[in-house]
Structures are given as C-alpha cells and as structure tokens.
Amino acid sequence: MYILALDQGTTSSRAILFNEKGEYVYGLNKEYKQIYPRPGWVEHDPYDILNSQIEVAKKVVETVGAENIAAIGITNQRETTILWDKNTGKPVYNAIVWQCRRTASICDDLKEKGYEKLIKEKTGLVVDAYFSGTKIKWILDNVEGVREKAERGDILFGTVDSWLIWNLTGGKVHVIDYSNASRTMLFNLKTLDWDDEILEILNIPRAILPKPMPSSYVYGYTEIFGGKIPIAGDAGDQQASLFGQTCFEKGMVKNTYETGCFILMNTGDTPYYSNSGLLTTIAWGVDDKVEYALEGSIFVAGAAVQWLRDNLKLIDNASETEDLAKSVPDSGDLYFVPAMVGLGAPYWDMYARGLLIGITRGTTKAHIVRAVLESIAYQTRDVLEVMSKEAEINMGTLRVDGGASNNNFLMQFQADILGVPVERPEVTETTALGAAYLAGLAVGLWKSKEEIAWNLNKRFEPQLSKDEREKLYSRWKEAVKRSMRWSEE
Numbered sequence: 001m002y003i004l005a006l007d008q009g010t011t012s013s014r015a016i017l018f019n020e021k022g023e024y025v026y027g028l029n030k031e032y033k034q035i036y037p038r039p040g041w042v043e044h045d046p047y048d049i050l051n052s053q054i055e056v057a058k059k060v061v062e063t064v065g066a067e068n069i070a071a072i073g074i075t076n077q078r079e080t081t082i083l084w085d086k087n088t089g090k091p092v093y094n095a096i097v098w099q100c101r102r103t104a105s106i107c108d109d110l111k112e113k114g115y116e117k118l119i120k121e122k123t124g125l126v127v128d129a130y131f132s133g134t135k136i137k138w139i140l141d142n143v144e145g146v147r148e149k150a151e152r153g154d155i156l157f158g159t160v161d162s163w164l165i166w167n168l169t170g171g172k173v174h175v176i177d178y179s180n181a182s183r184t185m186l187f188n189l190k191t192l193d194w195d196d197e198i199l200e201i202l203n204i205p206r207a208i209l210p211k212p213m214p215s216s217y218v219y220g221y222t223e224i225f226g227g228k229i230p231i232a233g234d235a236g237d238q239q240a241s242l243f244g245q246t247c248f249e250k251g252m253v254k255n256t257y258e259t260g261c262f263i264l265m266n267t268g269d270t271p272y273y274s275n276s277g278l279l280t281t282i283a284w285g286v287d288d289k290v291e292y293a294l295e296g297s298i299f300v301a302g303a304a305v306q307w308l309r310d311n312l313k314l315i316d317n318a319s320e321t322e323d324l325a326k327s328v329p330d331s332g333d334l335y336f337v338p339a340m341v342g343l344g345a346p347y348w349d350m351y352a353r354g355l356l357i358g359i360t361r362g363t364t365k366a367h368i369v370r371a372v373l374e375s376i377a378y379q380t381r382d383v384l385e386v387m388s389k390e391a392e393i394n395m396g397t398l399r400v401d402g403g404a405s406n407n408n409f410l411m412q413f414q415a416d417i418l419g420v421p422v423e424r425p426e427v428t429e430t431t432a433l434g435a436a437y438l439a440g441l442a443v444g445l446w447k448s449k450e451e452i453a454w455n456l457n458k459r460f461e462p463q464l465s466k467d468e469r470e471k472l473y474s475r476w477k478e479a480v481k482r483s484m485r486w487s488e489e
C-alpha cells in the first residue's frame, strides 16, 4: 500500500507517493500563479490552489490506482487565509497569502491598544500581518457584503488545509488541525480552542471557524480519485517537516529552505515562550497528546533565488546558483538583505525592505548570486543564535530539507557560518513525508512513531575558523541594520 501526500506550497502544489517504508515512490509538482495587486500584497486564486493540487494528485494516483492508497495526508502553506460561501462553495475573495503585508496597520493598531502581551500569552505569536487573524478581519471589513453573510452563518474561513479538505470531501468536512490553528493568532494554545476574547477584539464571528482537530486522524473520505480514500493527516508544512525529520525529542531542530526558511525546535509537551521574537507553536497533536515547538520564520529565502531568476533574469534556474556561487572565492564584501516583504524572526520589522550593499566596479553576477545564497544562511544563524540561547540548548546538528537544501554550496556555507554540522536526509521532501507519516499512523500503516525511519544523505562539516566566521557574520548584522524600517511612512 501507498500513502499519498498532498503538499500545497506557496509556489507550487505537489503530490507525492510514499511506500510502507517511507520511501519516495513518485511525485509531481505544479507551479501556479502569484498575484501581486500592490507592493507588499500577495494573493492566490483559491481555485488555482485547488485545481493545481487535484491535477497533480490525480496523475499520481493513476500510476498505482486509488485502491492501493491507504490514506491521504495533507500539508500546506500556513496562515494563508480563504473565506468562502458555505452554500455555493465559492471564495468571496482571493486567498490572502502569509507573505502579504496589507494588514500591517491593523497590527500597529492592536499594538497601540496594548494587546501584544495578551495575544502572545494566549496564542504564542507576535502581532504581525503574517498570521491569519488580521487577514480574516480585512476580508470581513473590506469585501462588500461578506460581514453580513458571516453574521448570518453563511461564510466559512479556512487555512489552505481546511479549503482542500472541504473541497475533497464534497463540502462535508470543515476542519483544521491544531498545528495550522496555532498560526491563526486566534487559537488558545492551552485550551486548544478558539479564543473568544481575541475573536471579540478582531470582531470575527466564531461561526466561520473550522473545527480544530488532531494532526493524525480520519477527518473524512474523498471519492474524487476513483475510490474512497480516507484523509487521515493534516499539518502545517513546517510542523509536518519537523515530523518528517523525526525530530521527536525535545531539543531537536530542523530548517526547511523553501520560499522562506522555517526553523523549528521541538520543545516537548509544554509551550515555551520566547522573549526574542520566536514563535510558540503547536508541533502536532498525535495519540491524544499535543507537542509544542519554538519557531523562527524567515520570510524570504528561496524566493530571493526566484527573484534572481524571474525579476532580474540573472539565472535560468535555481540550481545554477550553486556553480555560480562557487565560481568566486567569496562575496567580495557584498551583502544582500532579502527583506522584500519585511523581516520576520528575530527582527519582526514589517517596514524593512531589501538591500544590496557593498557594490563596487568589480561586482559580478556571481558575487550577487553568492550574496543571495549567503543571506539565507545568515538569516538562519540569526534565528538559531536566539533559539539556542533561549531554550538553553547547544544544538548538536541542524537537520535540513526543502528545495534549496539541495544546494551544496548553501549547505556548506550554512555549516561554516553556524560552526555546527548540517545533516541532509535522503528524502528532502520531508514536509510531504511528515504528512504521509501522520496519515499512515492514523490508519495503522505504522503502529507508532518508533517505526518511522530517518536516513542520512550528506553531512556538511564546518570548515571556517571562528574568526573568519564571526567577521563575516558581523558585516551581515551591519547590513541588516541598514535595511530596517526603510518603508515606514
């Protein structure tokens, strides 16, 4: 039997089959349209999300037959917000993507009113436009007629997992798992329920919200692939990858290098609160138990490589960056700060903007490409420094995954700049793998977490001296300072 993982990411939808040993069997990927209506705004068409996901899933299922699929696990770009009409199933507005900054002023307002502490204590999150709460409010307040309909109980909200499950089950099931719920800024980490006080502050009717559920559970069935297949796993993509990396022990850390970079540390069965801009989040709910994680979210990582490709046209594809970066001995003191949509952890500056500094007559394309890759590793160090300090854990190794973790230059530079070994597993699609594991556990394909495997592909040992490392890193910190608050009016 196989498990089908649906990995609905920010830039593409993926469907991947895993076998009973957790090995990658076959997968397909479809990119879909990014919509940028104004500077700093990012949207997706919810039907692009759904149709691209179904298209790849159907093709993948055809290769083995629906009858051979034991379960489907869903994992998704988190925070992205969709509201739809309960009766027609039609979205009332485009999906507002996690990267979208349009609600920065709503967040400023919440901060001015002094709600930061309350929101952090209840949800584990900092007040930022990143999370779903203010995006929901924006749609209710700005799209004509939606608030009235919502008050009448005719509107449903979902993150992308909810939207997919609702559609895959023919409009029968309206759920969200705890890990996704913990990204809405509306979910109380202790009661494991929506928080009425925050709902009131943001003026969001409870009736639109999905039912919070564990991450490994049979939520319902889909018949759109020819047979009746249980949907049995649901987790936000970063939590799913923590699961796929088998970071089951307290203190284990992974970094996923995708559009953004997401660094999560398992903190066990109690939420751990940060004083330095890290997020407290639910890792998963499995076996009647909820576990927590500390997270550092970096908004732009692989997306900066995409920007080199699509906007600057400096490269034709992302993998070219590896050889280009290696073609120069260093960046020539060129630094790139990818604050295109502000800066996430640990800075949380919604008004920071991208910066390239240190350009000379000698600067070449290779230097720019190298500076872009290096910026991904520097941002990761920013987060890990704070994380290790706060959790009082000396990280032994960093487990890595995601599209850009295939870049050997980047992984070596990461080990160099951290001074810690970096380990890449055989399967770098660990997000999908985690969703597959969660689904497989719910239907009994695997009996317990102990049956789940993790295999090493390559270990990168740090090669820079401490002096060299610190010199490079201190220049980065200087560059970051100069990018901050740039777009504040």
Ligand SMILES: Nc1ncnc2c1ncn2[C@@H]1O[C@H](COP(=O)(O)OP(=O)(O)O)[C@@H](O)[C@H]1O
Pocket: 009, 010, 011, 012, 257, 258, 259, 260, 301, 302, 303, 304, 305, 306, 318, 319, 320, 321, 322, 402, 403, 404, 405, 406, 407
């Ligand atoms: N070999 C590579 N080197 C550098 N960046 C890469 C490489 N492969 C992919 N990327 C970048 O990583 C991102 C793709 O990662 P992926 O895991 O597909 O992300 P997502 O789920 O966010 O769509 C893209 O932004 C791409 O530019």
Ligand SMILES: O=P(O)(O)OC[C@H](O)CO
Pocket: 008, 009, 010, 011, 076, 077, 078, 079, 098, 236, 237, 238, 258, 259, 260, 297
């Ligand atoms: O689409 P990804 O994989 O870049 O992940 C997006 C994150 O879930 C945003 O929090």
